[in-house]
Amino acid sequence: MNFKIYIIGKKIDKFFSDAVKEYEKRLTRYCKTQLIYIKNNETLQKKLSDKSYKIIISNNAELISSEELSDKINKLGISGNSDISIILGNENLNCDEKLSISAMDMNLGLQSVITYEQIYRSYRIINNEPYHK
Amino acid sequence: MNFKIYIIGKKIDKFFSDAVKEYEKRLTRYCKTQLIYIKNNETLQKKLSDKSYKIIISNNAELISSEELSDKINKLGISGNSDISIILGNENLNCDEKLSISAMDMNLGLQSVITYEQIYRSYRIINNEPYHK
Numbered sequence: 001m002n003f004k005i006y007i008i009g010k011k012i013d014k015f016f017s018d019a020v021k022e023y024e025k026r027l028t029r030y031c032k033t034q035l036i037y038i039k040n041n042e043t044l045q046k047k048l049s050d051k052s053y054k055i056i057i058s059n060n061a062e063l064i065s066s067e068e069l070s071d072k073i074n075k076l077g078i079s080g081n082s083d084i085s086i087i088l089g090n091e092n093l094n095c096d097e098k099l100s101i102s103a104m105d106m107n108l109g110l111q112s113v114i115t116y117e118q119i120y121r122s123y124r125i126i127n128n129e130p131y132h133k
Numbered sequence: 134m135n136f137k138i139y140i141i142g143k144k145i146d147k148f149f150s151d152a153v154k155e156y157e158k159r160l161t162r163y164c165k166t167q168l169i170y171i172k173n174n175e176t177l178q179k180k181l182s183d184k185s186y187k188i189i190i191s192n193n194a195e196l197i198s199s200e201e202l203s204d205k206i207n208k209l210g211i212s213g214n215s216d217i218s219i220i221l222g223n224e225n226l227n228c229d230e231k232l233s234i235s236a237m238d239m240n241l242g243l244q245s246v247i248t249y250e251q252i253y254r255s256y257r258i259i260n261n262e263p264y265h266k
Contacts, residue, residue, distance in 0.1 A: 015152040022148055063196070063236040102235045102247075103196040110250055114235075117243055 016109030023116035030123040061098035070122035149242030156249035163256040194231035203255035
């Protein structure tokens with residue numbers, strides 16, 4: 001599967017992008033991931049493929065557990081949705097689904113790291129592998 | 134105020150401790166924070182001061198928003214609770230309160246960073262300051 005994580009706004013702090021890079025590396029055995037910076041909504045809308053399954057991370061959405069996320073990723077893969085777009089930093093776009101990480105407001109860098117860690121955790125769960133790190 | 138964040142278990146990944154260090158630095162103008170590694174429950178119970186207000190971060194607790202957390206920290210300070218212990222990685226201890234960051238399971242390193250970021254965000258809210266990073 002192919003995950004594109006879109007951030008609308010400025011570059012995230014180095015310590016957050018270091019964490020993202022590390023999870024990107026750990027995830028190579030399961031899927032392809034890419035963090036993409038986008039200037040604004042119009043640019044994003046042009047970039048987003050119609051074939052892509054679009055998930056917006058929002059505070060005003062359903063809270064999801066790690067098990068539910070892994071189940072969702074698994075089912076998307078099985079049903080042929082191999083291209084997933086996850087959008088951070090904008091809630092006002094057309095999407096297939098909105099999901100919430102937390103009731104707390106969080107820095108976009110932190111949201112990126114959580115997103116990556118949860119994708120990694122999902123694949124560990126899907127593959128019945130222990131989660132050490 | 135004085136925050137001690139206790140982690141029961143192994144050292145967290147470097148990219149997470151880098152993020153913690155950065156927030157520790159940013160927080161010096163508001164409060165004192167310290168990340169403390171603890172081997173096990175018995176050691177922690179000996180370390181924890183009776184005067185300290187103890188918060189356990191747990192998945193099985195009330196979800197709290199950033200505004201609610203800042204309000205809580207503000208009220209604790211006003212009521213003279215200047216020593217706050219936040220415990221990650223163990224839910225089976227006596228405490229004053231349990232709070233939840235997310236419905237998702239998360240790496241302790243990530244939980245530490247979120248805790249620091251939320252304390253920082255709380256002080257920005259308390260002091261009516263904008264939150265850029």
